[in-house]
Amino acid sequence: MSESEYILVTGGAGYIGSHTVIELVDNGYKPIIVDNLSNSSYDAVSRIEFIVDQHFPFFRIDLRDSSALTKIFEKYNISSVIHFAALKAVGESTKIPIDYYDNNINGTINLVKVMQKFNVKTIVFSSSATVYGDVTRFGDDRYIPIPEECPMDPTNPYGKTKYMIEQILKDVSNSDAGSDLKVAILRYFNPIGAHPSGLLGENPLGIPNNLLPYLAQVAIGKREKLSIFGNDYASHDGTPIRDYIHVIDLAKGHIAALNYLHKIGNSGLYREWNLGTGKGSTVFDVYLSFCKAVGRELPYEVVARRSGDVLDLTAKPDRANEELQWKAELGIDEACKDLWKWTTENPFGFQIDNYQWKEFSDDLNDRLHTFKIDNFKVGIINYGATIQNIQIGDQLLVCGFDNGSDYKSSSNPYFGANIGRFANRIKHGKFTLNGKKYQLSQNEGDKNCLHSGFNGFDKQNWYGPIVKFNDDKFKVDFKLIDKDGNDGFPGDLETILHYIIGYKFIEIEYESKLLNGESTIVNLTNHSYFNISNGDSIDDTEFELGTDQYLKVDDELIPTGEIASIGSAKFTLTSDKSFDNCFIVNENDDRIDTRSNELKQLVKASHKDSKITLIVSSTDPAFQLYSGDGINTDGFKKRSGFCVEPSRFLNAINQPNWSKQVILKKDETYGGKIKYEFK
Ligand code: NAD
Ligand code: UFG
Numbered sequence: 001m002s003e004s005e006y007i008l009v010t011g012g013a014g015y016i017g018s019h020t021v022i023e024l025v026d027n028g029y030k031p032i033i034v035d036n037l038s039n040s041s042y043d044a045v046s047r048i049e050f051i052v053d054q055h056f057p058f059f060r061i062d063l064r065d066s067s068a069l070t071k072i073f074e075k076y077n078i079s080s081v082i083h084f085a086a087l088k089a090v091g092e093s094t095k096i097p098i099d100y101y102d103n104n105i106n107g108t109i110n111l112v113k114v115m116q117k118f119n120v121k122t123i124v125f126s127s128s129a130t131v132y133g134d135v136t137r138f139g140d141d142r143y144i145p146i147p148e149e150c151p152m153d154p155t156n157p158y159g160k161t162k163y164m165i166e167q168i169l170k171d172v173s174n175s176d177a178g179s180d181l182k183v184a185i186l187r188y189f190n191p192i193g194a195h196p197s198g199l200l201g202e203n204p205l206g207i208p209n210n211l212l213p214y215l216a217q218v219a220i221g222k223r224e225k226l227s228i229f230g231n232d233y234a235s236h237d238g239t240p241i242r243d244y245i246h247v248i249d250l251a252k253g254h255i256a257a258l259n260y261l262h263k264i265g266n267s268g269l270y271r272e273w274n275l276g277t278g279k280g281s282t283v284f285d286v287y288l289s290f291c292k293a294v295g296r297e298l299p300y301e302v303v304a305r306r307s308g309d310v311l312d313l314t315a316k317p318d319r320a321n322e323e324l325q326w327k328a329e330l331g332i333d334e335a336c337k338d339l340w341k342w343t344t345e346n347p348f349g350f351q352i353d354n355y356q357w358k359e360f361s362d363d364l365n366d367r368l369h370t371f372k373i374d375n376f377k378v379g380i381i382n383y384g385a386t387i388q389n390i391q392i393g394d395q396l397l398v399c400g401f402d403n404g405s406d407y408k409s410s411s412n413p414y415f416g417a418n419i420g421r422f423a424n425r426i427k428h429g430k431f432t433l434n435g436k437k438y439q440l441s442q443n444e445g446d447k448n449c450l451h452s453g454f455n456g457f458d459k460q461n462w463y464g465p466i467v468k469f470n471d472d473k474f475k476v477d478f479k480l481i482d483k484d485g486n487d488g489f490p491g492d493l494e495t496i497l498h499y500i501i502g503y504k505f506i507e508i509e510y511e512s513k514l515l516n517g518e519s520t521i522v523n524l525t526n527h528s529y530f531n532i533s534n535g536d537s538i539d540d541t542e543f544e545l546g547t548d549q550y551l552k553v554d555d556e557l558i559p560t561g562e563i564a565s566i567g568s569a570k571f572t573l574t575s576d577k578s579f580d581n582c583f584i585v586n587e588n589d590d591r592i593d594t595r596s597n598e599l600k601q602l603v604k605a606s607h608k609d610s611k612i613t614l615i616v617s618s619t620d621p622a623f624q625l626y627s628g629d630g631i632n633t634d635g636f637k638k639r640s641g642f643c644v645e646p647s648r649f650l651n652a653i654n655q656p657n658w659s660k661q662v663i664l665k666k667d668e669t670y671g672g673k674i675k676y677e678f679k
Pocket of ligand 1: 034
């Protein structure tokens, strides 16, 4: 595989596709996802990115849309295709067969036509054990466990689409034009389980048809009890036997198939492989394993057999074991454990009440996420993991733009952004670490480095968010990997930002680790501009600061080292009073991780017109108070908002007695917390 080659994954936002994309990345492949999201959500894609620390191309298109598909093949050098996209519910397929034939077969025909046009010769296809039909029809057990040679006889429209697509691909590979086509037909048995991170899993919409998704909903109280469809089969406990395969093993099977096809060179191939464990489990076996994972007995009832069910569908996986050098490694206990983690951590899958997102610019990596608790509303965008809006009823409380491009304009004064890897100023962008001199971008009047230069945390699309809702609070996690050398900073730095959004408050927790190198410097803050008046100016806001001590600065706005008092920590902001000062809360705390500190109140601000009070607290030793005099951008002018930026000391890295606050060494964690509360 060359650097520039991509693997196109159709249906990559779905259950099996999403797990396979992760395996692809882990094995050095570069995926592109195409999915119409008819049975999935873009949230799965953003969670994949969060897991693999990469953005990759995603296109929301239907496979039947030739011109859209063609554009992707034109733009990217696609070497192979893994084709998952299909409708897959057996019961539904008997009700709307034409939709199944149209989607699955026409989608595939279209895909193959475009592949042919662009000379793409490798395809891995998701088939199913359902193509074998009822293998007890032979009257004996010669085809149990089921080998690939077992004659096919699908019994429902869904299964027939899989059968027909196999035939279509076989005919193409038998044709002159397709003689060098490499086709892997993977016949899956019963995929179960979820990603061990708890971040990805099956997200069934409506009432689940399959055994484990249903049982999971019983366990979280969404369904009353499991119906076991018959206990009069000829198995050890009377319930039917299936070959349940962990979705991670299944995903790995695709990598094995792809590697195999790449290995055979330019000759053509059409070959089927069963992906199963070779071990059958009954419904009761699975039920007991899941009860063990949950830690209690779950209610069930034995009811009549389900029409179409057969006694035994166990794979003979020998061909895949030998030829693909692939073998399922995980059992039903691991799958049940992972499924239970996914279910408890995401009881509603990706559908969380009062959380919505929409596209904020033409890039899906930059979306606007909105969270609502009663009349409290918060908007956050991926770009900068920025707070775009805080609102109580109709009252807007922070400055923010309503479209993505304004955030990228040079006149954006860091509205709502998270600033990193080093907030505030560094004198002339210079510092020395472990005896080595560093020069950062000088973006403030060609002199200082301000808020990390030209490509700081505020100007990157963060991975995620991972959104969860518990105890009346949203937990929203973003992640960023800031690359070694970006704006001159040393070492790859991983930062996870946890937002907690509750009724009338937002908490921010920063957690950064160095992924390589000996040490770097870190100082993070949030740059929201608050305006709690009813008007468009912050004048007349009453302030009570948690300290009256601030750092005196020289005419380049760099501290002289002297700490002084502003006189009174209580004042009303008038038009002749402006602030851009670093206040000191604790002179003695020089730890890199301040999260174990109590949150300390830094600022209490209130306004007589709105009767709203804002309290900002933090675990950090300082904060910058800025009255927004430099704002001059679309729709916002001077003093439209004020900032309270909890952080380490201004230019701390260049003062020997402060520098420990900001030096992050290998194996340590940088940490800090901020809380905004409205009363
Ligand atoms: P899934 O529904 O989670 O994933 C399929 C994805 O394809 C979805 O994201 C859907 O939005 C997308 N899609 C459907 N039609 C499309 C179209 N016309 N254009 C673009 N995208 C489209 O299902 P899954 O369980 O991940 O299954 C993946 C594949 O594996 C399917 O082909 C399925 O038939 C096959 N399979 C699944 C099972 C199983 O039990 N899950 C068993 C055997 C085979
Ligand atoms: N079952 C119950 N109660 C339920 C659901 C299922 O007792 O609520 C039983 C079924 O009778 C069956 C077993 O659990 O014995 C497994 O049933 P699933 O519906 O989970 O899976 P199937 O084996 O019927 O079919 C699945 C997929 C098909 C795929 C096939 C491949 O749904 O798309 O595996 O073997 F083709």
